[in-house]
Amino acid sequence: MSIPDYVKTWPGYIKCVYNGMMPKSELDADGYLWEFAYGSNINNKVFKQKRGLKAIQQELGIIKDWKLTMDHGGIPFAEPGFGNVQPCIGAELHGVMHQMSYEDFIKLQRTEGGGGSRPGYFPIKLKAISYEGVEREVWVFKTHLQAEESAYTHIPQFPSNRYLSIIREGAKDQGIKQDYLEFLDQYEDNDMGKKPLIYNFFKILFSLIFGSVIILLFGAGKLGILNTRMAPCLVFIYDVFFKKVAWIPREILDIKKFLQIIKGVGADQKTQKTESQKKVLYIKHGKSITKFKLRGRRYLYTFQTPDKDKANKFLQSIPATLQKVDLKSKTAKKGKK
Structure with a gap:
């Protein structure tokens, strides 16, 4: 898997932006193609009603050795x-x-x-199996x-x-299998009360600034004073201020890297001094997945x-001095020194 060859050169990239990010030679004999939706487009209210798209045929399917993430900024x-x-x-x-x-398409x-920038969505071809x-x-x-080049975080x-x-609504209405519905239910959202106070504070502050910028840019665009995109302005505000002071979540993709961070060995030098202080490991046992959280000063x-066996082996590798909190039972377990 890689970025398609026709996108790797600037002429190809520009052609993708203006003419579509997939050659017509990829169409089947009838002039159609199959697109696999995994996000909001699995909901017909979005796919058909909001976006006005039409599906010649529609089937439920699975792509093996790939997983859903929420790391598109x-x-x-x-x-x-x-x-x-x-x-995965x-x-x-x-x-x-x-x-x-x-x-x-x-x-x-x-x-x-898609096509707005190189970090945007690009179509890749994979094999899927229908139900x-x-x-x-x-x-x-x-x-x-x-970030995925390091295979550690996003x-x-x-x-x-x-x-x-x-x-979740789309998956349920479409008839997606129950175990996957449970997986979706375990995904954490960005609601208030679930994150540290500093994160909630900056969320409110940024929302106020974001709302003001949207109103100003929208008004300037209507009056013909300014012709620009809102997204770069918001990204600029975030990068120069909020990113430097706000709490940031990181998902670790590699179990060895996560264990290194816990032990304070092999961690990034910039974070090692702050993250190697007193830590608490939060454990949440779901029906189909076990999640571990390690809260630091900034991350x-x-x-x-x-894999339950993998989760149990991981728990056995954790230092006994580390405080453990079971989020399911809400009981704290402190190892013996």
């Missing part, structure tokens, strides 16, 4: 993360396969912000992040409750695994 604090996919051995990505026209990629057992080649929108990890609700590290 959005509006900090308000809509901090949107759906994305990452390779043993995982399953459930979604809705739409057979659609090339024109609707281009319309879909533009409504998703009926039919194998198909499908196009999946993926954000290619710089930021941020908490989408809004609004966005998650759209996915909240998380690691999750569907």
